[in-house]
Amino acid sequence: METRAPEQGSKGIVVRLVAATIAAIGLLAMGTSVREADAHESNPRFRGPGQPHSPPQSHPGPGHGCGGAGGGGTGGGDGGGAARPVGIDTGSLHSCALFSDGSARCWGYNDYGQLGNGATGPSSCAINGINLQCSPTPVPVVNLAGATSISIGDYDTCARLSDGSVQCWGVNENGELGLGTATGPETCTVTGVGLACSTRPVSVPGLTNVTSISTSAEEHSCASLADGSVKCWGLEAGQFGTTPTTGLFISPQGLPYVPSPVAVPNLAGVSAVETASFHSCALLWDSTVSCWGDNLSGELGVGTSENDVFPPATVPGLTGSTAIAVGGQHTCALLPDRSVRCWGNNAWGQLGTGTSTSCLLTAVFPPIEIPCDTTPTPVPGLAGATAIAAGGTHTCALLDDTSVRCWGRNDNGQLGIGTTSGPSGCSYNGGAPVACAPTPVAVPNLTGVVAIAAGDRHTCALLADSSVRCWGYNVFGQLGDGTTTDSPTPVTVVWQ
Numbered sequence: 001m002e003t004r005a006p007e008q009g010s011k012g013i014v015v016r017l018v019a020a021t022i023a024a025i026g027l028l029a030m031g032t033s034v035r036e037a038d039a040h041e042s043n044p045r046f047r048g049p050g051q052p053h054s055p056p057q058s059h060p061g062p063g064h065g066c067g068g069a070g071g072g073g074t075g076g077g078d079g080g081g082a083a084r085p086v087g088i089d090t091g092s093l094h095s096c097a098l099f100s101d102g103s104a105r106c107w108g109y110n111d112y113g114q115l116g117n118g119a120t121g122p123s124s125c126a127i128n129g130i131n132l133q134c135s136p137t138p139v140p141v142v143n144l145a146g147a148t149s150i151s152i153g154d155y156d157t158c159a160r161l162s163d164g165s166v167q168c169w170g171v172n173e174n175g176e177l178g179l180g181t182a183t184g185p186e187t188c189t190v191t192g193v194g195l196a197c198s199t200r201p202v203s204v205p206g207l208t209n210v211t212s213i214s215t216s217a218e219e220h221s222c223a224s225l226a227d228g229s230v231k232c233w234g235l236e237a238g239q240f241g242t243t244p245t246t247g248l249f250i251s252p253q254g255l256p257y258v259p260s261p262v263a264v265p266n267l268a269g270v271s272a273v274e275t276a277s278f279h280s281c282a283l284l285w286d287s288t289v290s291c292w293g294d295n296l297s298g299e300l301g302v303g304t305s306e307n308d309v310f311p312p313a314t315v316p317g318l319t320g321s322t323a324i325a326v327g328g329q330h331t332c333a334l335l336p337d338r339s340v341r342c343w344g345n346n347a348w349g350q351l352g353t354g355t356s357t358s359c360l361l362t363a364v365f366p367p368i369e370i371p372c373d374t375t376p377t378p379v380p381g382l383a384g385a386t387a388i389a390a391g392g393t394h395t396c397a398l399l400d401d402t403s404v405r406c407w408g409r410n411d412n413g414q415l416g417i418g419t420t421s422g423p424s425g426c427s428y429n430g431g432a433p434v435a436c437a438p439t440p441v442a443v444p445n446l447t448g449v450v451a452i453a454a455g456d457r458h459t460c461a462l463l464a465d466s467s468v469r470c471w472g473y474n475v476f477g478q479l480g481d482g483t484t485t486d487s488p489t490p491v492t493v494v495w496q
Contacts, residue, residue, distance in 0.1 A: 090455030091152030105138035108478035113199030114170035116141035136477025153215035167201035175259025178204035218277035231261035266311035274326035298374030299344030305359040327390030341376035349438030350408035352379040391454030405440040413488025414472035416443040468493040
């Protein structure tokens with residue numbers, strides 16, 4: 001183990017100070033004692049029914065960030081010229097679209113260079129008197145060519161290239177960019193403090209033959225390789241499947257991180273990997289699912305809660321899976337019959353089951369009970385699903401009639417149903433009800449959808465006409481419509 005120089009101690013904590021400030025003024029789905037909004041929302045990287053799960057051949061296909069149409073969340077709009085959007089992904093506070101020429105454009109929060117446009121900004125979003133950098137319309141990711149998929153975390157973004165390599169950009173205070181160091185290559189000044197970052201794509205050294213990439217909210221990324229293995233890097237809080245014995249650094253704040261990709265142990269035959277803040281899951285060649293990491297609310301699907309699981313464990317009773325989606329503290333799988341099963345935290349109805357058992361959380365004081373399911377549970381009344389996307393506390397499914405249904409938390413309009421006041425109210429442990437839908441509801445007036453992506457509190461869809469529509473939270477312009485106004489109905493991303 002090595003420790004970074006003490007003189008950099010003030011920098012490493014700024015990421016969390018800014019995150020705490022954002023959370024305090026309501027920008028992230030945080031504030032619960034069960035960490036459910038620390039999550040990504042998960043960037044949804046899915047595989048459609050009927051796609052093979054056999055080992056990749058010499059030329060791996062698109063990864064599971066936003067991939068080509070039908071192979072991951074996908075983006076929209078003409079974008080100018082001959083190139084058209086063919087992929088999308090959403091993070092907590094920014095979004096990106098992949099284009100048919102291998103380029104990408106991103107929009108939303110940009111204090112750490114996570115939009116990849118070679119700078120922070122270009123705009124400033126004033127949030128309760130705090131000026132933070134953003135872009136409410138898409139900006140080009142500079143020096144990016146040959147991208148086949150893209151994946152978004154809170155403050156960083158990664159892309160898989162056609163040669164099987166990976167490039168990342170954004171914050172690098174805990175080795176998030178996989179460069180072997182947590183310094184540089186640039187410095188981004190956030191609230192007056194300089195932070196390690198890169199405002200443009202940089203290559204992850206030594207990482208080749210990548211078949212899928214997943215970047216999480218909690219400052220780490222994982223990639224599946226053509227040989228069926230998985231490698232991860234960045235902040236380490238159990239998401240690596242074990243505590244690495246080599247290449248582990250400790251920040252001045254006592255945070256463990258691994259700045260270079262390391263293998264997840266006891267995991268083989270992986271076709272795609274999905275990461276959330278504190279847990280990860282892998283879809284295997286045999287169509288089973290393995291999960292590892294934090295299991296506070298049963299999000300690993302192994303029939304228990306509050307027991308972290310290392311190394312990866314197979315989700316029992318779940319076979320034939322064609323896609324997985326990992327959210328804040330919940331996980332979902334798509335099955336060959338186009339049904340969906342979900343498990344984990346259900347405090348806001350994000351499992352879509354309408355009912356659930358409860359998990360007693362003794363890790364918090366005083367202990368509380370929250371709605372949860374610790375094993376895969378069918379989402380009732382949902383048929384014909386072709387893709388799934390899990391956000392921080394909500395979930396969406398694309399159906400075979402090209403419509404979209406969503407369920408879970410809706411206080412920012414992330415379900416797209418035209419209101420932030422219902423259709424139901426979800427609460428637990430005596431708390432005030434929060435707008436939610438505990439079972440799937442249709443997104444009105446939205447058809448022709450070919451792919452979806454769910455962020456922390458916003459959602460995006462790619463349409464067959466190459467437009468992208470987004471809805472929900474928009475404080476940093478992450479809906480891409482040129483405003484910073486929330487929208488409970490889909491708005492069109494404006495390409496400049």
